[in-house]
Amino acid sequence: MTTIELHDTKLAAEKLFQRKRIIGFGIPAVIAVYLTYIFFAFDLPGLAERANLDNAVTLASDSWSHKVHVTRDNRSGEITYAVEGERKGTYLDGMRPAWVSGDDVTTIDLGGDHVVRYLPDNRTEIDIPGFPLITAQAEGRIVTTNLPDDLPDWISATDRRVGITTPEGRITLTGARTEVFNYFPGWELFWFTLDSPYHGQSLGTILFGEQLDPVRGNIAGAVSDWWNNAMWRHKDVAWAIGETVLMAFLGTMGGAIIALPLAFLAAKRFSPVMLLRAATRRLFDFVRGVDALIWTVVLARAFGPGPLTGALAILITDTGTFGKIFSEALENVDQKQIEGVSSTGAKPLQRNRFGVIPQVVPVLLAQILYFLESNTRSATIIGAITGGGIGLMLTQAIQTQKDWEEVAYYIILIIAMVMFMDWFSGWLRGKLIGRKD
Amino acid sequence: MTGISLSSAAPTVDNIQSAYMAQVHRRRLYGGLTLLIFVILMVSGFTVADDRNAGGFWEGLHQIGDYPADVLSEAWEKRADLPALMVKYFPALVETINIAAVSTLIGAIGGLFLSLLGTRGLAKWPRLIPLFRRISDVMRAVPEIVIALVLIFVLGGGPVPAMIAIAIHTAGALAKLFSEVSENTDLKAVEGLTSTGATWSQKMLLGVLPQVAPNYVSYTLLRFEINIRASAILGFVGAGGLGYELRNSMAWGPGRFDEAAAIFILLFGTIVFFDQVSSRYRNRLTEGQGQ
Numbered sequence: 001m002t003t004i005e006l007h008d009t010k011l012a013a014e015k016l017f018q019r020k021r022i023i024g025f026g027i028p029a030v031i032a033v034y035l036t037y038i039f040f041a042f043d044l045p046g047l048a049e050r051a052n053l054d055n056a057v058t059l060a061s062d063s064w065s066h067k068v069h070v071t072r073d074n075r076s077g078e079i080t081y082a083v084e085g086e087r088k089g090t091y092l093d094g095m096r097p098a099w100v101s102g103d104d105v106t107t108i109d110l111g112g113d114h115v116v117r118y119l120p121d122n123r124t125e126i127d128i129p130g131f132p133l134i135t136a137q138a139e140g141r142i143v144t145t146n147l148p149d150d151l152p153d154w155i156s157a158t159d160r161r162v163g164i165t166t167p168e169g170r171i172t173l174t175g176a177r178t179e180v181f182n183y184f185p186g187w188e189l190f191w192f193t194l195d196s197p198y199h200g201q202s203l204g205t206i207l208f209g210e211q212l213d214p215v216r217g218n219i220a221g222a223v224s225d226w227w228n229n230a231m232w233r234h235k236d237v238a239w240a241i242g243e244t245v246l247m248a249f250l251g252t253m254g255g256a257i258i259a260l261p262l263a264f265l266a267a268k269r270f271s272p273v274m275l276l277r278a279a280t281r282r283l284f285d286f287v288r289g290v291d292a293l294i295w296t297v298v299l300a301r302a303f304g305p306g307p308l309t310g311a312l313a314i315l316i317t318d319t320g321t322f323g324k325i326f327s328e329a330l331e332n333v334d335q336k337q338i339e340g341v342s343s344t345g346a347k348p349l350q351r352n353r354f355g356v357i358p359q360v361v362p363v364l365l366a367q368i369l370y371f372l373e374s375n376t377r378s379a380t381i382i383g384a385i386t387g388g389g390i391g392l393m394l395t396q397a398i399q400t401q402k403d404w405e406e407v408a409y410y411i412i413l414i415i416a417m418v419m420f421m422d423w424f425s426g427w428l429r430g431k432l433i434g435r436k437d
Numbered sequence: 438m439t440g441i442s443l444s445s446a447a448p449t450v451d452n453i454q455s456a457y458m459a460q461v462h463r464r465r466l467y468g469g470l471t472l473l474i475f476v477i478l479m480v481s482g483f484t485v486a487d488d489r490n491a492g493g494f495w496e497g498l499h500q501i502g503d504y505p506a507d508v509l510s511e512a513w514e515k516r517a518d519l520p521a522l523m524v525k526y527f528p529a530l531v532e533t534i535n536i537a538a539v540s541t542l543i544g545a546i547g548g549l550f551l552s553l554l555g556t557r558g559l560a561k562w563p564r565l566i567p568l569f570r571r572i573s574d575v576m577r578a579v580p581e582i583v584i585a586l587v588l589i590f591v592l593g594g595g596p597v598p599a600m601i602a603i604a605i606h607t608a609g610a611l612a613k614l615f616s617e618v619s620e621n622t623d624l625k626a627v628e629g630l631t632s633t634g635a636t637w638s639q640k641m642l643l644g645v646l647p648q649v650a651p652n653y654v655s656y657t658l659l660r661f662e663i664n665i666r667a668s669a670i671l672g673f674v675g676a677g678g679l680g681y682e683l684r685n686s687m688a689w690g691p692g693r694f695d696e697a698a699a700i701f702i703l704l705f706g707t708i709v710f711f712d713q714v715s716s717r718y719r720n721r722l723t724e725g726q727g728q
Contacts, residue, residue: 306491
């Protein structure tokens, strides 16, 4: 090697280094610039104002706890006790929580020496440690209290409405009603609602104890009361999850069934007519490009909301995706096996059946099963749009902004459902085509 | 073995044949049964879905073209307005693409760390491998809509909830694909770097990343395609971008179908465009690797 060549090589090497260095610094710089642009385009500085931390606190605390309302109707003087303030969770007549006592004067012990007393004539006494005794009187639409003018920030008061928030519970007073909310950890009435004879019974009593309901056997009655629980709606939830999985199953399998013959038309090796091939491919591109969102919107107009619409939307989109994947797999088959089969005098259909299908089936099955799992997630989202399945229940529960423990329950179920489908499709793949590792 | 086959050479052919035929019959039976179960599942599943749907399949089938026809005919009447409408909705389109791009970027970075920390031989803390794997499993299992809806409640509508939701799912999904690739890396380069006293991040940056970069970039591009669709869908539940505009324009109903048509066209065009671009680059990346 002469000196000049060496010199050239050195120059080339230096140039290469230079370029690598520019790329090495350039890519992070471009990413940083882009993120800066996004920082302002998405208005992240303004996010702090829009973010509602109270919502976050409500969400975090309500998702694992429940509250019991003690409500006095100031017109009739009637006092009701209800879990989450819902009719479905109302205590039966003559029953009330153990922390409420007294007949003429109803004493509500919130714990931690916080006591609220409902006195006759719509008067209320609130005893909070470290704060003077609060008395309030509801008359018509006005609430009069003995509260001082400078209030701590956990009390808000006008002459129409007084709200007191303590670590032990919340109290609101208006002219029409006086309400106390007492918070407890856990998901209340998850198993049985208050009207069920099995509420508050231990598992042992239900399984082995004496018959609690004269009409029904213990286990059958308990299962039926749990299944028909009006508060948590276990039956509807199970149906909704079934619908979501059904959408994914029908969509994936239907898409695969339709895509397989079409893929033969799109593969160069099996479809000699150029025009037909191109047309099939454009069809695949079109249905894929339109996307499940638009298909859902269009199909919902024709079929109405429900799981069938979701299943068809997934089916149509997946036909495009599967068609593309399948035809690529078909182009890559080994010609030798087909030749071997045709040497035995096989007709075209038999050639495809015994020469081609066995080669592509593992690829196809792997893809189908992978999509089954990913479509379970899509079906959750599509369900929220088209109105079916667990996605709809979740959306409704979030939009009512009330039952965050139900939202938490649905989220846990959805994650469990997707992980189960992931495991199941992996297991099935292992059974059908053998494990990769 | 030899003794038996020698002594009973003649019947073996028959035996083999009958055994083979029995096997073939059994296989056919199992195959047929599997097919039958599958068909029953499909048919009954379809019937159940049809029952629980608001409108039936057969009643709806002939109406399937009505809505697109309405939209298209109205859009055709007002075709002069379409370019202006597309310009009007272009910022929404940019927002949708931005959501997808940022969440892919953040998700890929998160997936990179999760996969490196969860791969045997590469992990910084080998004892924590199962932990990082479970984390990425859970992140992968959460559908975007769950996080998006919760975050919309806390942060208000807009692109940020969608971005975070998609990024979390992307990180989990890419972590799995990435770790499949990084499991097959050649550890010699890492060993060489270890001998020079390189830190963990230097080993990853200089020893592992150059080997896996083409595959990682290819998977990230594929994810970007998926995320564009996801960000459009999440817009429909209130997370900004083109999906949000689509829902609004649909709520207006007839008379404003030209707006819906403009959004349909923008969305379709964007998805097809990014599909083509990314598949071209992915082909180039994977081809370059083979050489």
